[in-house]
Amino acid sequence: MNRWLQKWVAFRARIAPRLRRFLIGTIAFSVVLIGLVMIVLPGPAIIIVPLGFAILASEFAWARRVWRAAHSGFAHPRQTRSRVPVETR
Numbered sequence: 001m002n003r004w005l006q007k008w009v010a011f012r013a014r015i016a017p018r019l020r021r022f023l024i025g026t027i028a029f030s031v032v033l034i035g036l037v038m039i040v041l042p043g044p045a046i047i048i049v050p051l052g053f054a055i056l057a058s059e060f061a062w063a064r065r066v067w068r069a070a071h072s073g074f075a076h077p078r079q080t081r082s083r084v085p086v087e088t089r
Contacts, residue, residue, distance in 0.1 A: 025060070029052070029056070032053065032056070035048030035049035
């Protein structure tokens with residue numbers, strides 16, 4: 001019984017992160033797709049699509065980069081990307 005329990009714990013420790021990542025990815029992609037459908041149909045797409053990307057960003061690095069780029073673009077819209085100083089009076 002002890003060997004069976006050790007094998008089960010090792011199996012669960014190996015499979016659980018993959019299953020968790022798959023489930024979160026599936027749910028997040030579903031939320032994003034529902035949000036994209038809400039662009040055409042009535043609904044709060046402007047809230048749902050970023051929510052889906054936020055969920056994706058919790059598990060995937062590419063989504064985290066997209067989330068940060070979009071978030072910095074909306075947080076500081078007047079900030080320029082160039083490093084050339086601009087004279088102001």
